[in-house]
Amino acid sequence: MSQPSRRTFLQFAVAAGIGAGLGACSTGSGSTGNNGSSAGPAPWPTFKAAAGPTPDLRSTIEGGGPDAFLRYPDQIVATITEPPGDGSVVEALIPTYSPPPTPVAGNVLWSAINAALDADVRLNLVPVSEYGDRLATVTASNDLPDTMLITDLPRARQFVQAKCADITDFVSGDAILEYPNLAAIPRYAWQAMGRVDGRIYGVPLPRGRQSQTIHVNRSALDAVGAADPWTRDEFAEAMHAVTRDGRYGIGIQSGSNYVMDIWAGGFGAPNRWEIVDGEFVQAEASDAFYEALDFVRGMYADGLFHPGSGSLSQNDLMNEYYAQNVVCVAGNFTNYSTGTYFERVGDRFVTDIAPIFAPDYKNWLGAGLFGYTVFKQADPDRIRMLLRLCDYIAAPYGSAEWELLNHGVEGEHFTRGADGAIAKTPLADTENWNTVPFKYIADSMDIIQVPGNEDATRRAFEYVETVVPSGTVNPAVGLASDTLDRQGAALEQRFTDAVIAIVTGREDISTWADVAEEVRRDGGDAIAAELAESAAEDSTA
Amino acid sequence: MSNHLTRALNSTVLKKDQRPAWMPPTSPLVVALKAVSLVIILLLVLFPFLVVVSTSLADKDEVIDAGGWVVWPGDLSFEAYSTILAGGVVTRATLISIGVTVIGTAISLVVTIGMAYALARPRLYAGKPIVILVLLTFLFSPGMIPTYLVVQAFGLIDSLAALIVPVTVNAFNLIVLRAFFQGIPDELYESARLDGAGDLRILRQIVLPLSKAAIAVVGLFYAVSYWNSFFGAILYLNDSSKWPLQVVLRQYVLEASPIAGSISSAEAMVSSPNSIQMAVLVLALIPILCVYPFVQRHFTKGVLTGAVKG
Numbered sequence: 001m002s003q004p005s006r007r008t009f010l011q012f013a014v015a016a017g018i019g020a021g022l023g024a025c026s027t028g029s030g031s032t033g034n035n036g037s038s039a040g041p042a043p044w045p046t047f048k049a050a051a052g053p054t055p056d057l058r059s060t061i062e063g064g065g066p067d068a069f070l071r072y073p074d075q076i077v078a079t080i081t082e083p084p085g086d087g088s089v090v091e092a093l094i095p096t097y098s099p100p101p102t103p104v105a106g107n108v109l110w111s112a113i114n115a116a117l118d119a120d121v122r123l124n125l126v127p128v129s130e131y132g133d134r135l136a137t138v139t140a141s142n143d144l145p146d147t148m149l150i151t152d153l154p155r156a157r158q159f160v161q162a163k164c165a166d167i168t169d170f171v172s173g174d175a176i177l178e179y180p181n182l183a184a185i186p187r188y189a190w191q192a193m194g195r196v197d198g199r200i201y202g203v204p205l206p207r208g209r210q211s212q213t214i215h216v217n218r219s220a221l222d223a224v225g226a227a228d229p230w231t232r233d234e235f236a237e238a239m240h241a242v243t244r245d246g247r248y249g250i251g252i253q254s255g256s257n258y259v260m261d262i263w264a265g266g267f268g269a270p271n272r273w274e275i276v277d278g279e280f281v282q283a284e285a286s287d288a289f290y291e292a293l294d295f296v297r298g299m300y301a302d303g304l305f306h307p308g309s310g311s312l313s314q315n316d317l318m319n320e321y322y323a324q325n326v327v328c329v330a331g332n333f334t335n336y337s338t339g340t341y342f343e344r345v346g347d348r349f350v351t352d353i354a355p356i357f358a359p360d361y362k363n364w365l366g367a368g369l370f371g372y373t374v375f376k377q378a379d380p381d382r383i384r385m386l387l388r389l390c391d392y393i394a395a396p397y398g399s400a401e402w403e404l405l406n407h408g409v410e411g412e413h414f415t416r417g418a419d420g421a422i423a424k425t426p427l428a429d430t431e432n433w434n435t436v437p438f439k440y441i442a443d444s445m446d447i448i449q450v451p452g453n454e455d456a457t458r459r460a461f462e463y464v465e466t467v468v469p470s471g472t473v474n475p476a477v478g479l480a481s482d483t484l485d486r487q488g489a490a491l492e493q494r495f496t497d498a499v500i501a502i503v504t505g506r507e508d509i510s511t512w513a514d515v516a517e518e519v520r521r522d523g524g525d526a527i528a529a530e531l532a533e534s535a536a537e538d539s540t541a
Numbered sequence: 542m543s544n545h546l547t548r549a550l551n552s553t554v555l556k557k558d559q560r561p562a563w564m565p566p567t568s569p570l571v572v573a574l575k576a577v578s579l580v581i582i583l584l585l586v587l588f589p590f591l592v593v594v595s596t597s598l599a600d601k602d603e604v605i606d607a608g609g610w611v612v613w614p615g616d617l618s619f620e621a622y623s624t625i626l627a628g629g630v631v632t633r634a635t636l637i638s639i640g641v642t643v644i645g646t647a648i649s650l651v652v653t654i655g656m657a658y659a660l661a662r663p664r665l666y667a668g669k670p671i672v673i674l675v676l677l678t679f680l681f682s683p684g685m686i687p688t689y690l691v692v693q694a695f696g697l698i699d700s701l702a703a704l705i706v707p708v709t710v711n712a713f714n715l716i717v718l719r720a721f722f723q724g725i726p727d728e729l730y731e732s733a734r735l736d737g738a739g740d741l742r743i744l745r746q747i748v749l750p751l752s753k754a755a756i757a758v759v760g761l762f763y764a765v766s767y768w769n770s771f772f773g774a775i776l777y778l779n780d781s782s783k784w785p786l787q788v789v790l791r792q793y794v795l796e797a798s799p800i801a802g803s804i805s806s807a808e809a810m811v812s813s814p815n816s817i818q819m820a821v822l823v824l825a826l827i828p829i830l831c832v833y834p835f836v837q838r839h840f841t842k843g844v845l846t847g848a849v850k851g
Contacts, residue, residue: 091779096781096792098792099630099631099789099792099793100630100634100781100788100789100792101630102628102629102630102782122780123781124779124780124781125781126775127775127788127791127795129795130772130775130776133772133775133776136686137685137686137689137776140689141689141690141693143693143698145779315609315818319604319605319608319815320608320609322605323605323607323608323609344605346602348605348606429624429627429628430627430628430630431628
């Protein structure tokens with residue numbers, strides 16, 4: 001093996017120094033980490049609903065919500081007339097939750113998508129749990145792929161400003177209308193992504209704003225006469241009633257803070273932060289959060305939680321749910337709205353979702369954003385081409401483009417029944433939207449459709465229509481704080497540790513105020529000040 | 542008590558003339574208790590293996606009905622294995638892992654043996670500073686990003702060589718082999734020199750034949766390390782078709798599982814059924830279980846001999 005030359009060593013030193021340089025940018029005035037510029041922030045992209053099939057249930061949520069389709073559309077329409085690519089190679093760095101796909105040469109789905117795009121898209125897949133590490137290494141190098149999905153990257157703003165393409169001129173205001181499917185991304189997703197120094201650097205991957213959901217065994221709850229919907233007291237009564245004979249009311253997976261997000265939201269605590277007289281105040285310091293914590297502590301003391309709560313993996317916890325040893329579990333709404341849990345549960349019992357709590361359904365809303373795609377700096381024509389690719393991939397449900405990306409090629413990956421319903425072929429087990437996840441380059445707005453179950457589709461739609469309008473937003477979403485980037489995870493962990501200690505009885509609940517005070521002193525105040533500064537600069541938009 | 546157990550106890554209880562003078566007499570009751578204890582320990586060890594294999598061979602509905610774990614499957618089902626092996630992804634990853642393991646272990650052994658031999662010889666120029674440099678790697682890890690930049694500078698990104706080159710020499714293995722070589726009597730080296738042998742011949746015809754045990758152990762260490770290589774593949778390989786087996790299998794086990802503190806918790810769907818996860822474990826275990834018994838006998842001698850020399 002040859003030894004690295006002095007030039008190589010110098011290249012290495014310079015590259016390593018970039019990280020320090022980016023860090024230095026943020027330790028000064030902090031201006032590069034904040035929104036706003038002297039010219040004022042660029043306007044957000046104009047919203048225009050995408051052309052697609054008419055939903056059976058159209059969302060009435062202000063700002064955008066998922067529509068529902070009771071069945072797969074009969075008529076599939078194309079939203080893109082010309083292939084968006086130019087035949088060139090496009091490297092895309094994205095996470096994956098799945099085993100790897102077969103190589104593109106032998107992969108019918110991947111090849112078909114590339115042909116439709118007229119581009120040689122090379123998916124640089126990274127297991128999702130290591131995506132942050134991989135992203136950190138790639139951003140430290142000068143060898144960036146054409147597109148990268150940014151999620152939870154420390155100092156992401158400094159990175160995108162230093163090394164990624166400024167796409168403001170291509171997407172800001174009415175310019176986005178050149179890419180009609182990207183124009184259908186809800187405004188809240190762009191805002192959650194945020195601007196950097198008033199400029200736009202990415203294309204957001206939108207999600208519904210409903211946060212974690214309580215999935216329930218409706219059969220077990222009906223057997224004890226549980227109310228639906230339930231108030232806080234009715235919920236507690238139901239949990240006491242179902243907890244018996246080796247069955248428990250609630251199960252919590254490991255690594256969770258006993259889903260305090262759900263309980264605190266239900267008790268009306270501010271969503272992470274609250275703006276009081278122009279100042280940001282942490283939710284954990286609120287009385288409502290304290291009451292929620294006391295409520296959970298009481299349920300734990302009464303033995304309503306499964307004994308494995310806090311230590312069971314998600315998989316083991318769901319096995320307990322399927323086996324009816326746990327009646328309620330917290331999970332992703334899409335597990336219900338796409339029919340995943342129905343498939344697993346089968347006819348063992350009726351799986352359902354239950355909002356927390358009637359009559360006002362207070363809850364914390366999510367950011368409505370999975371991440372955002374940024375682009376390597378390139379000439380304007382290439383940026384336009386990459387945006388056209390994203391536009392194709394973000395085609396709405398019911399379009400020919402969406403069908404190709406999500407169901408594959410008709411005859412190869414699925415067949416269409418007489419009623420238009422999709423039936424998967426065996427090839428779809430290995431070639432599907434999960435193993436060939438173009439959806440992490442760009443994506444359209446979620447829709448609701450529980451396959452073959454119209455009642456569940458309506459139920460899911462009504463759930464979202466109920467909880468999102470009554471939910472509270474996190475005022476810090478889309479704002480910048482260097483301290484939050486640096487210390488946010490550590491401070492959050494201190495809250496999590498304290499919640500677990502109090503709920504499980506290792507610490508008295510009276511210690512909570514001390515924890516909140518310590519966190520405020522050790523970084524919370526600095527974060528609050530930076531968020532307030534960022535909000536002030538962004539308010540000129 | 543069965544005849545087998547009676548015979549086992551009889552053969553275990555040492556007769557007076559077979560017992561060393563320092564060993565006190567052992568009552569049959571004590572021996573029986575020891576036997577029972579060992580059987581219990583053995584069952585505790587084997588039971589998880591039984592559950593893993595049984596769950597992997599159970600129907601997915603049976604697994605769900607049983608709460609996720611099956612001790613003895615009602616009907617044998619190979620669906621989990623066929624799911625994993627469908628599409629050739631696991632097969633390809635297995636071949637890649639075998640290739641990386643075989644080639645990597647061979648290269649590592651050649652380089653480590655050569656370096657250990659050189660450092661074991663007295664009067665090597667700058668021998669001690671080199672040993673100190675090697676030992677420093679125990680204390681100071683280069684870190685993920687600097688290592689990535691070095692690999693990139695060598696042009697190894699998206700190359701399977703990136704799984705081998707950065708970890709070719711393991712400092713621990715080098716020190717173990719060096720200490721072992723130092724334990725070989727100097728007279729052997731001197732007599733070989735008098736007969737006109739050079740270093741290469743001494744290494745090949747004297748040192749290596751005397752070091753089979755140590756080399757076997759170090760080779761196993763390297764092989765296990767390459768077989769389990771995982772993080773390097775994620776960092777350095779862009780093309781997922783080059784992923785080694787461990788990365789692929791891990792995806793099956795952790796598919797859609799939320800990882801605390803990661804982005805996945807927001808996107809998580811549901812994990813693979815337990816039957817698939819257990820089938821993955823079985824597939825990952827088989828190669829090591831096949832190889833380990835043949836190398837195990839070298840372990841004690843090989844490691845301990847090298848460990849007592851400085």
